[in-house]
Every structure is written in structure tokens, then in C-alpha cells.
Amino acid sequence: MEKTDAVAALAALAQDNRLDVFRLLVRAGPTGMPAGAIAETLGLAPNTLTFHFDRLRSAGLVSARRDGRSIIYAARYERMNALLGFLTENCCEGLSCTPARKRTGVPA
Amino acid sequence: MEKTDAVAALAALAQDNRLDVFRLLVRAGPTGMPAGAIAETLGLAPNTLTFHFDRLRSAGLVSARRDGRSIIYAARYERMNALLGFLTENCCEGLSCTPARKRTGVPA
DNA sequence: TAATTATTTCGATACTCGTTGAAATATGGA
DNA sequence: TCCATATTTCAACGAGTATCGAAATAATTA
Numbered sequence: 001m002e003k004t005d006a007v008a009a010l011a012a013l014a015q016d017n018r019l020d021v022f023r024l025l026v027r028a029g030p031t032g033m034p035a036g037a038i039a040e041t042l043g044l045a046p047n048t049l050t051f052h053f054d055r056l057r058s059a060g061l062v063s064a065r066r067d068g069r070s071i072i073y074a075a076r077y078e079r080m081n082a083l084l085g086f087l088t089e090n091c092c093e094g095l096s097c098t099p100a101r102k103r104t105g106v107p108a
Numbered sequence: 109m110e111k112t113d114a115v116a117a118l119a120a121l122a123q124d125n126r127l128d129v130f131r132l133l134v135r136a137g138p139t140g141m142p143a144g145a146i147a148e149t150l151g152l153a154p155n156t157l158t159f160h161f162d163r164l165r166s167a168g169l170v171s172a173r174r175d176g177r178s179i180i181y182a183a184r185y186e187r188m189n190a191l192l193g194f195l196t197e198n199c200c201e202g203l204s205c206t207p208a209r210k211r212t213g214v215p216a
Numbered sequence: 217t218a219a220t221t222a223t224t225t226c227g228a229t230a231c232t233c234g235t236t237g238a239a240a241t242a243t244g245g246a
Numbered sequence: 247t248c249c250a251t252a253t254t255t256c257a258a259c260g261a262g263t264a265t266c267g268a269a270a271t272a273a274t275t276a
Contacts, residue, residue, distance in 0.1 A: 015233085015234080045235075045236075045237095047235085047236080047237085048234075048235060051233095051234070052234085055233095066242090066243090068243065069242075069243045069244065070243095
């Protein structure tokens with residue numbers, strides 16, 4: 001991942017509502033969630049949400065596909081991991097950065 | 109780490125010059141670097157740099173101490189790792205998030 | 217004390233951001 | 247076709263951001 005992409009991804013996540021949206025999508029799994037359900041869950045206006053989706057999408061953090069009248073948004077895990085990779089790559093270059101990254105999940 | 113802190117840290121890193129500053133400090137090691145040297149290395153005006161230091165510092169990502177006339181800034185690795193922890197914690201909750209986090213560094 | 221060096225503070229400016237309300241577009245059903 | 251549902255587009259607004267130049271502050275040296 002390039003520095004430009006990292007800045008874009010960081011900026012996309014650096015906002016309350018967007019971080020909520022992304023976390024919700026991450027928990028929703030690969031299937032994703034329709035925009036309306038996200039709006040209702042988080043109590044956000046649909047047009048506001050569109051604005052945030054655009055940010056997340058152009059940062060490559062979420063994908064969108066149409067299903068009937070709904071548009072389903074889903075987290076792009078690879079991108080998230082690329083960001084983490086970039087950050088750790090530039091963090092722990094032979095230094096005592098004490099990773100201590102706890103892994104509670106089930107790696108694929 | 110709280111969500112508020114995560115947003116603050118992400119916002120602090122989500123800017124070209126600040127990301128440069130932080131990466132430089134991370135590579136400089138625990139000893140840190142004087143503000144002037146950072147300014148020269150990155151080609152930034154000292155007052156602009158002060159602005160960015162403030163952001164990084166109030167996000168808890170760097171520390172500052174005085175040494176003579178210079179002020180030495182240093183990366184706070186724990187904070188960086190807390191952020192990574194927060195992101196992975198909220199990322200891989202039993203999902204196929206394919207971590208693939210390569211570890212090139214030397215963990216403490 | 218006066219001059220020098222290192223960094224910060226202040227005021228101003230152009231720009232971007234997040235939100236809102238109203239209107240537009242797309243899809244599916246009667 | 248007409249209507250309802252789902253989402254996006256558009257224009258506008260207040261608030262915050264990144265940068266600059268000039269002046270102020272802190273620490274060292276002559």
C-alpha cells in the first residue's frame with residue numbers, strides 16, 4: 001500500500017460516523033448490509049450516509065452492489081489489512097514497539 | 109482504547125505531513141528527534157511543524173521534552189499499538205478478515 | 217546585558233468537511 | 247402507467263484544517 005492510500009484510508013476512518021459505519025459493516029460480515037438498514041441502525045440521514053459511503057468507498061474500505069431497490073455495502077477486509085500492514089511495516093523496523101496485538105478472531 | 113481516542117489518533121495520522129513526521133519519529137527510535145532536525149529533514153516551516161506536533165501530541169502519539177534550546181519529540185509506541193489493537197479488535201470478530209500481518213521487526 | 221538560536225504563538229487566509237433540506241433518480245409493485 | 251420505496255444529487259451553511267508571515271518567548275553564548 002502506498003502512503004497516499006494509507007492517508008486516504010486513515011482519513012476515511014477518522015470520523016465518528018464513518019468509523020461506526022465501517023465497524024458495523026465489518027461485523028455484518030462479507031454479505032454486507034443495505035444502506036437503509038445502516039441508516040436506521042446508526043440513526044443517520046440517508047443523504048448524510050451517502051456522503052460517508054463515498055469517502056469509505058473511494059478509500060477502498062467498502063464495496064457497493066445493487067440488490068433490487070437497495071444498495072448493499074460491505075467492508076473490504078483486504079484493504080483494512082493492507083492499512084494495518086502499512087502501519088506496522090512502518091512502525092516496527094527493528095525497534096522495540098511491543099506489538100502485543102491480541103488475536104481474538106478466527107483467521108481465515 | 110476508547111472510540112474517541114481511536115478517532116483522534118486516526119485523524120492525527122490522516123495527513124501527509126503528520127504521517128511523515130510520525131514515521132520519521134518511529135524510525136528515530138525512543139530517543140526521538142529535535143524539532144529543528146525534523147523540520148529540516150521534511151522541509152517544513154517550524155511554525156507549521158508546531159501545529160502538527162500539537163495534533164500528534166494531543167492524540168497521544170508523540171511526546172515532547174526539552175533539551176537545552178531544542179525540544180525533542182519522540183513517538184509513543186504504546187499508543188500506536190493501542191490503535192492497532194483497537195482496529196483489529198473491531199475488525200476480526202470471528203470473521204474471515206485474513207490478517208496476513210507480516211512481522212519484519214524485532215518484538216520486545 | 218546584548219546577541220543568537222530554537223521553537224512557539226498569533227492573525228489571516230484559502231480550502232475542506234459534515235450536515236441539512238429539497239429535489240432528482242432508479243427500482244419494483246398495483 | 248401510476249405510486250411507493252430506496253438511495254443519490256445538489257446547493258448552502260457553519261465549523262474546522264493546513265499553511266504562511268511576523269512577532270513573541272525560552273535558552274545559550276559572548
